[in-house]
Amino acid sequence: MEKEELIESEIEKTLNSLDGIGRAEANPFLYTKIANRINEAEAGEKKFNFKLALGIVITCMIINLAAFLFIPQYTDSAYYTREYQIESFASEYSSINNFYFY
Amino acid sequence: MEENLLIEKINGNDGEAFRELYNKFSSKVYNTILGILQNPEDAEDITQEVFLQIHRSIQTFKQDSTLSTWIYRVTVNKAFELIRSRKRKKRFAIVKSIFAKEEVEEPIDFIHPGILAENKERGRVLFKAINKLSEKQKTAFTLNKVEGLSYKEISEIMKISLSSVESLIFRAKENLKKDLFGFYKENF
Numbered sequence A: 001m002e003k004e005e006l007i008e009s010e011i012e013k014t015l016n017s018l019d020g021i022g023r024a025e026a027n028p029f030l031y032t033k034i035a036n037r038i039n040e041a042e043a044g045e046k047k048f049n050f051k052l053a054l055g056i057v058i059t060c061m062i063i064n065l066a067a068f069l070f071i072p073q074y075t076d077s078a079y080y081t082r083e084y085q086i087e088s089f090a091s092e093y094s095s096i097n098n099f100y101f102y
Numbered sequence B: 001m002e003e004n005l006l007i008e009k010i011n012g013n014d015g016e017a018f019r020e021l022y023n024k025f026s027s028k029v030y031n032t033i034l035g036i037l038q039n040p041e042d043a044e045d046i047t048q049e050v051f052l053q054i055h056r057s058i059q060t061f062k063q064d065s066t067l068s069t070w071i072y073r074v075t076v077n078k079a080f081e082l083i084r085s086r087k088r089k090k091r092f093a094i095v096k097s098i099f100a101k102e103e104v105e106e107p108i109d110f111i112h113p114g115i116l117a118e119n120k121e122r123g124r125v126l127f128k129a130i131n132k133l134s135e136k137q138k139t140a141f142t143l144n145k146v147e148g149l150s151y152k153e154i155s156e157i158m159k160i161s162l163s164s165v166e167s168l169i170f171r172a173k174e175n176l177k178k179d180l181f182g183f184y185k186e187n188f
Helices: A002-018 A030-092 B003-011 B015-037 B040-060 B067-100 B117-130 B135-145 B151-158 B162-187
Strands: none
Touching: A002 B117, A002 B162, A030 B015, A030 B040, B003 B015, B003 B040, B003 B067, B015 B040, B015 B067, B015 B135, B040 B067, B067 B135, B067 B151, B117 B135, B117 B162, B135 B151, B135 B162, B151 B162
């Protein structure tokens, strides 16, 4: 019985052991570490943005070059195909004047 | 400096303003994390993570709560993220130890540096018992007893009602009593 009472009293004292607890302070150099990590992250971000911009510029240049090289040929063939289609369509519906005027 | 102005300046990448915010909150953040993690090295690492997170996402802070509440919320989340990841690793280590006969590391006893000298031993026993509480009970109890926050402040941080905080702390105390009774029965 006496032991149980002692235990109960010890439990109360233990639960109250945090009364008046002081605040723990962080390492004084912690801010320097944080500032360095922020700078590193920002530098990394700038590097990534530069690489991204460079990649976009190179891709645009490749697309332009490809367009310059391939589109004229395509345009020619497309032009002839389209002309042929218009002519055949027109002749089918007789919308072209086929009479010669003397 | 006013809170709004401070946030505006940090958003404008003002290093001095961020330093001011750090000076204002660093001990609150570190002390809370130390109470939850009970390890000074981990507490320093997570304090760094908290301030990096604050720097990254302060522009998303909507000011529907105070800056202090938001910072405590980030702090508690970051601390428990580490605990959860450690638990996952520990589970994996237990499985691994079955096959490889490796020993799983047990946490060392923690004595909070702010505890009065005459309470150090009892504080050590109490922190060990706090570690066995559920996540929510541990958060509420630590914020109240270690950080000295009111029930209202805790309810805002945890986004729960005042009565829920009371209930969490009451159940935490009951669980601690049970655990301590078992401990002292064996060690008295």
